Structures are given as C-alpha cells and as structure tokens.
Amino acid sequence: MAGERAKLETILGRLRRTLRIGLAAAALTAATCGAAAQGARPGVTAIGDAAVTGFSGAPAPDRIAPGEDAAAQTFIDRDGPSLRIVDLRRMGGPPEAQLVGAPKIFTVRAARIGQVFGVAFDDSNPPNVYVAASSAYGLPIVAPKSGGGLIHIRLGAAGAVFMPGLWGPNGGPGAIWRLDGATGEVRLFAMVATDGRANSGAALGGLAFDSASKMLFVADRETGLIHRISGAGADLGTYDHGVTGRAALGLAPAPWRAPPPLDVAKSAFDSAQPATWGYAGPQRLIFGLAVHDRRLYYAVVDGLQVWSVGLGPDGAFGSDARLEIAAPPSNGPTEISKIAFDAEGRIYLAERAAPTGAFDFEALAQPAIGRVLRYAIVGQTADGQRIWQQTPDAYAIGFPEIFRNGNGGVAIGYGYLETGAANRGSCDGFLWTTGEQLRVSADAKIAARLARGGESHIDGLQGNPLWRILRDREPPFVSYFISYADNFADPSTRGHMGDIDIRRLCEPGPAPSFGRPDLPPPRPLPPDMPPPKHRPVPPQGKPPTPPSNTPPVCKPWQICGPPGTPPCPPNQIWRRDTNSCAPTCPRPNVLIA
Numbered sequence: 001m002a003g004e005r006a007k008l009e010t011i012l013g014r015l016r017r018t019l020r021i022g023l024a025a026a027a028l029t030a031a032t033c034g035a036a037a038q039g040a041r042p043g044v045t046a047i048g049d050a051a052v053t054g055f056s057g058a059p060a061p062d063r064i065a066p067g068e069d070a071a072a073q074t075f076i077d078r079d080g081p082s083l084r085i086v087d088l089r090r091m092g093g094p095p096e097a098q099l100v101g102a103p104k105i106f107t108v109r110a111a112r113i114g115q116v117f118g119v120a121f122d123d124s125n126p127p128n129v130y131v132a133a134s135s136a137y138g139l140p141i142v143a144p145k146s147g148g149g150l151i152h153i154r155l156g157a158a159g160a161v162f163m164p165g166l167w168g169p170n171g172g173p174g175a176i177w178r179l180d181g182a183t184g185e186v187r188l189f190a191m192v193a194t195d196g197r198a199n200s201g202a203a204l205g206g207l208a209f210d211s212a213s214k215m216l217f218v219a220d221r222e223t224g225l226i227h228r229i230s231g232a233g234a235d236l237g238t239y240d241h242g243v244t245g246r247a248a249l250g251l252a253p254a255p256w257r258a259p260p261p262l263d264v265a266k267s268a269f270d271s272a273q274p275a276t277w278g279y280a281g282p283q284r285l286i287f288g289l290a291v292h293d294r295r296l297y298y299a300v301v302d303g304l305q306v307w308s309v310g311l312g313p314d315g316a317f318g319s320d321a322r323l324e325i326a327a328p329p330s331n332g333p334t335e336i337s338k339i340a341f342d343a344e345g346r347i348y349l350a351e352r353a354a355p356t357g358a359f360d361f362e363a364l365a366q367p368a369i370g371r372v373l374r375y376a377i378v379g380q381t382a383d384g385q386r387i388w389q390q391t392p393d394a395y396a397i398g399f400p401e402i403f404r405n406g407n408g409g410v411a412i413g414y415g416y417l418e419t420g421a422a423n424r425g426s427c428d429g430f431l432w433t434t435g436e437q438l439r440v441s442a443d444a445k446i447a448a449r450l451a452r453g454g455e456s457h458i459d460g461l462q463g464n465p466l467w468r469i470l471r472d473r474e475p476p477f478v479s480y481f482i483s484y485a486d487n488f489a490d491p492s493t494r495g496h497m498g499d500i501d502i503r504r505l506c507e508p509g510p511a512p513s514f515g516r517p518d519l520p521p522p523r524p525l526p527p528d529m530p531p532p533k534h535r536p537v538p539p540q541g542k543p544p545t546p547p548s549n550t551p552p553v554c555k556p557w558q559i560c561g562p563p564g565t566p567p568c569p570p571n572q573i574w575r576r577d578t579n580s581c582a583p584t585c586p587r588p589n590v591l592i593a
Contacts, residue, residue: 043126043182044106047505048414048422049085050432051119051129051179052461053498054484055137056080056110056165058361071360072152076140076165078111083119083131083179086461086482088413088432088502091420095464095480099439099454102482106179112186113177114168117337117408118289120207120216121503126181129501130189132204132218133167133175136337136408136498137364138357139201139277140166141264154359156269162201174199176207176218176229190216190233194223200261202278206338206499208289208296213315217289217296223256224284226298228315239317241300242284245307248321254283272357288349290339297324299336299349304329306336306349325349325375325388330404332369337408338499342428342466343506347388349373350433352408353495365495370406372397372433374469393469395431396476397462398438399446403470407459407497409434412466414504427506432463434497437489438481446475453481459496460484 045051057080061073085106092100108131117134121127140163145151153160168175171188178189192199205219215236216229225238239245242254262278263269270276279285288299288306295308296317304327310318327336330351337352351373353366372395379387398405414422415429423429438458441447450456464479483489484497568581 041105041126044179044184045085045121045126045129045181045503046087046105047125047127047503048088048424049105050088050411050413050461050500050502051121051131052084052086052409052434052484052500053082053116053119053131053134054084054434054459055115055361055364055496055498056082057485057496074152074361075142075150076110076115076163076361078165079109081107081485082110082113082116083108083129084484085129085179088463089422091416091422091463091480093420094418095416095478097439097450097453097475097477097479098481099458100480100482104486106184108177108179108186110165112168114166114171114175116177117498118205118207118218119499119501120209121501122209122214122216123211123503124181127503128181129179130207130209130216131177131179132207133171133173133177133199134205134498135173135201135203135221135277136352136355137495138355138361139264139271140361141269141271152359154271156264156266158265160264160269162264172198173201173203173222174220176204176216176233190229190235192218192220192227192229192235194220194225194238197258197261199223200278201264202262202280205287206289206299208291208339210291210296210311210315212294213311213313215315217291217315219286219289219298220280221285221287222262222278222280224280224286225256226286226289226296226317228317237316239296239309240284241286241298241307241321242281244317244319245309245321246283248319249323254281256280256284270357272359274355274357285335287335287337287352288339290341290347292341292347293345297339297347299339301335304334304336304351306339306347322385324386327373327392330369330371331402332366334369334371335408338410340410340412342412344376344428346374346376348410348412348431349375349392350406350408350410352406355495362490362492363494365407367405367436367494368401369404370397370408370435371395371404372406372410372431395433395464395468396470396474397433397435399441399450399475400437403473403476405435405437407434407436407495409498409500411500411502412504413463413502415465424505424507427504428466430463431466431468432461432500432502434460434484434500435462436494436497437491438462440491441475449477455483455488457489457491458483459489459493461500 057077058074084104087103116131117136118132120130141160142150142163143153143160174192176190199222202222205221208217214231218227228236282302285301286298290297297308306325309321333354334351336349338350340348351370353369373392375388375392377386378389396403410433413430415426417423436459439450439456461482
C-alpha cells in the first residue's frame with residue numbers, strides 16, 4: 001500500500017504543477033495575442049520566423065486503479081504541438097535573460113504529423129516548411145489490454161504496435177511532411193524507402209534544402225543513406241557515406257547489411273534500449289545536414305565527425321568526400337544533430353544527447369551534455385582543403401550546471417535593435433538554439449535575477465548575439481528565452497525539444513545598437529604545441545609592411561589589415577591597438593579597437 005500511495009502522490013503532484021503552470025501560461029499567452037495581430041503577414045510563415053519542432057508531450061493519467069503502473073497508462077498527447085511557427089520579430093527590449101511571449105503563429109499537432117525532429121524551410125515566398133519523422137524522442141509501443149483499450153508496454157510482444165501519435169496518419173518512420181507557407185495546408189510530401197524497403201522504425205534525421213537545385217536532402221537513420229528528394233517529392237538517388245565517403249579517404253568500407261526490418265511484436269525489441277531500434281552502424285549513421293558553398297555537409301556519429309561532399313548543379317552527389325571536423329567528445333554520448341553556417345563561412349554544430357527510451361516520457365535524452373560549437377576557417381591546404389580552428393568556440397546554453405543544455409537545434413537569425421525589434425540589416429545577428437530547463441539555476445542570486453524575468457522551468461528557445469560565445473563560465477545573461485509549449489515545463493523533463501530553422505533575407509540597415517563584443521586579450525598557442533598536419537605555421541613577429549600604395553589581397557579565409565599591409569597569416573587577426581597581426585581570437589570580432 002505504501003508504494004501505491006507514493007505513486008498516487010506523484011500523480012497528484014504532477015496535476016498540481018500542471019494547473020499552476022497552466023494558469024501562468026494563460027496570462028503569458030494573453031499578453032502576446034496583441035503582438036500576433038500586429039503587422040501584415042503574407043501567409044502562415046514569413047521571412048524571419050522560426051520553425052521549431054518538439055515532443056508533443058505525454059500527460060500522466062488522471063487516475064489509475066490500485067496496483068497499476070501510471071507509466072503503463074501514459075500515452076503520447078496527439079493534441080500536443082509537434083511543429084510551431086514562432087514570430088521572432090519583436091522581443092520587447094534588449095536581451096536580459098528574460099522570458100519573451102513570442103507569438104506562436106501556427107501549430108501542427110501530433111495527430112497530423114506524429115513526432116518530428118528535422119526541419120527545413122525552402123526558398124518560396126512565403127517559405128514552406130518540411131519536417132521529418134523521428135525516433136529522437138523514443139519508440140514507445142502499445143499492446144491490446146485485457147478488457148479493451150491499449151496498454152503502454154516496454155518489451156515487444158505479440159500484437160504490439162507503435163504508440164498512436166508516434167507517426168502521422170498514412171505516414172510512418174520514413175515520412176517527410178510539408179507545411180504550405182501560404183495556406184497552412186499540411187500534407188505527406190515523401191516516404192523515404194531504400195530499394196522499395198520502407199524505413200521500419202529508426203526513422204529520419206536532419207533535413208537540408210538546397211536553393212540552387214531546389215532539392216531536399218534527408219538522412220535515413222536505418223540505412224545510413226542520404227536521400228535526394230525533388231520538389232515534387234520524388235527520390236532521385238542516394239549517397240552512401242559508409243562506402244563512397246569512406247573510400248574517398250582510403251578508409252575501409254562500412255556497408256549496410258540490410259538486416260531484417262524492426263519488429264516490435266518480437267521480444268528482441270526493447271523500447272528502453274536504443275540499441276534494439278534498428279539504427280545503422282556508427283561509421284555510417286548520419287544525423288545533421290547542411291548545404292553550403294555547393295557542398296553538402298553531414299555529421300557522422302562515429303567520432304562526432306563532420307564530412308562534406310560536392311553537389312552538382314542538379315543536386316547530384318559528387319565523389320569528392322572530405323573529412324572536415326572531428327569535434328571533441330562531450331560529457332556523455334551525443335550526436336551532431338544540426339549544422340548551420342553564417343555569412344563568414346563559420347560552421348555551427350548542435351549536439352543532441354543519446355535517447356533514453358524513458359518509459360515515463362520524462363527524460364527522453366541524457367541531460368546536461370548538449371553543446372553548441374562554432375568553428376572558423378583559419379587556413380587552406382595546397383589542394384584546397386579547409387583548415388578549421390583546432391579548438392572550437394562554445395556557447396552557454398541555459399543556466400544549469402555547465403551550460404550544456406542544448407537539445408540539438410541551432411539556427412541563425414536577424415539581430416535586434418535596442419527596442420527589441422528585428423533588424424533586417426543584421427542578417428547574422430543572433431544565434432537561436434533549442435534546449436531544456438533553460439532558466440533554472442542553483443545559484444540563489446542568479447535564480448532571483450532570473451525570477452524577475454519570468455518562469456524558470458523553460459523548455460524552448462534561447463537566442464543570443466552571435467558573438468556571445470562562452471568565456472570564463474559567464475552565464476547567458478545577454479539572451480532571450482521563449483517557451484515552446486503553451487504551459488511551462490515539468491521540472492523533470494529532459495530532451496523534449498527538437499530542431500529549429502529560420503528563413504531570412506539580408507537587407508541593408510543599421511547595426512544592432514545594444515552591446516558589442518567584450519573581447520578577451522589574444523590567446524597565443526602554447527609554445528610546445530606542434531602545428532596539426534597540413535596546418536601552415538604562422539611566421540613569428542610583426543609582418544613586414546610593404547609600400548603604402550600596395551593594396552592588400554585577401555582570400556576568403558584570410559584577414560586583412562588596412563591598405564598597405566599584407567594579409568595576416570593563418571590563426572592571426574589585425575589588431576588596431578598595435579597596428580599589427582596577432583594570434584587570433586574568435587571571429588567575426590576581427591577588428592579590435
């Protein structure tokens with residue numbers, strides 16, 4: 001009886017929290033309704049909006065019979081949001097770590113598309129949105145219950161099927177859905193299959209749209225293949241990193257062996273053990289995708305590697321695969337689930353922690369290990385291979401622990417003026433990420449400061465200036481926060497957020513009026529650190545000054561000083577205070593007054 005009483009108290013506690021945070025959210029929603037009505041919009045989506053995905057939720061049952069497990073009676077909320085269009089045009093003031101009631105312009109429920117992670121805009125006007133079926137939040141199953149109805153079960157059994165709300169109607173693990181940016185119509189866009197074999201459960205990873213060829217690329221988590229999908233939803237071919245990509249570097253092939261499809265009616269399937277979910281092997285398992293400079297970048301789980309391959313004018317895959325980056329490991333198992341680029345060519349990598357398959361739907365991914373990293377190009381080899389900075393810059397995501405509370409989404413949006421209005425002239429002004437428990441802090445002073453800006457338990461978005469990288473463990477006070485759900489998060493939820501994409505067009509305009517980088521002094525490389533392979537060794541001392549009538553000739557990966565000075569060597573920038581090149585600090589802060 002004591003155990004049953006404890007379970008009932010837990011359920012009642014959840015209900016009390018839901019009521020309390022629901023009332024608070026209602027007030028926040030009412031405050032943002034007026035903002036949503038301001039300004040004409042061409043359709044459901046507009047330039048500068050964010051398309052955001054997340055787990056739709058799984059509320060605990062109102063009541064259970066004595067001796068029953070509440071989690072066995074917990075099911076996916078099919079009325080919960082799986083995709084939301086968030087208006088980022090007005091933040092109401094400068095970023096001070098406050099909660100912003102940004103309008104949710106449009107919501108697609110799980111009943112319509114199931115659970116999705118990868119999201120991408122196309123370049124239509126207004127832009128359309130594509131989302132991909134995902135197992136990132138788990139693969140829950142159900143079975144017929146004695147006396148009628150369904151029961152949530154952990155292990156595969158006769159009669160078991162995937163839980164309703166996991167996949168959209170007439171879709172499945174291989175589904176890509178399309179939201180019409182003008183009308184809001186949602187339809188099944190494509191079903192990813194390999195040689196006629198449907199994806200059986202591992203589902204899909206990241207999406208990337210190529211505006212040059214009008215192609216959509218998607219990662220198949222079951223086979224490890226990348227599919228190229230036309231604007232009409234036709235599959236035009238695949239790229240096999242495990243064979244073609246690895247061969248380009250002389251690595252042993254890691255082919256897909258085509259094992260039997262996943263069968264949740266068999267006891268070998270365990271919804272709490274992702275190793276039984278049918279994922280491709282780590283040397284070919286791909287998640288994040290991005291198109292940049294006529295190359296498709298993709299993330300491989302093995303070694304947290306980022307590779308790239310050239311794209312033809314029609315989006316066809318090339319044969320020139322390159323290993324670009326191997327990110328340092330996090331504090332636990334993660335994957336690079338999203339890749340983004342800014343106008344300077346820097347690459348941004350967002351991690352998602354490994355899924356847990358939590359039976360109670362609380363912690364769907366391992367907590368506090370999701371980073372957002374940034375790399376800049378610091379040189380180039382003789383054959384044109386990019387040289388990325390050796391140690392990445394990181395961003396402080398959320399306030400808890402060591403600021404690694406990302407859930408795997410990252411996108412770049414417009415900057416903001418002092419008033420909090422989006423500045424269309426600052427195309428690369430802000431970095432937006434998805435994360436969990438973003439405004440929670442164990443530090444009493446920080447918690448009190450955050451409390452003045454709204455609710456603490458926030459699963460949703462964090463936006464901060466692009467230059468605001470993590471330095472000296474400084475919390476992200478120069479940030480905006482937006483809750484994804486219409487109520488605030490349960491304090492025990494983890495891994496409930498998904499991906500984010502932002503469609504933007506750059507226009508001339510004023511620079512943001514708040515803040516500027518508080519740059520640290522230059523950081524020289526340790527004298528005993530040998531230069532990495534292929535990395536040019538920077539010359540020592542001040543570079544010679546040519547005649548003043550000699551204009552600098554800079555290549556894309558170089559930094560130039562004023563006229564009359566040569567380009568700075570790799571890993572160095574021009575400092576105004578000394579009128580010379582010096583060891584680098586993170587770009588774009590290349591001019592230091």
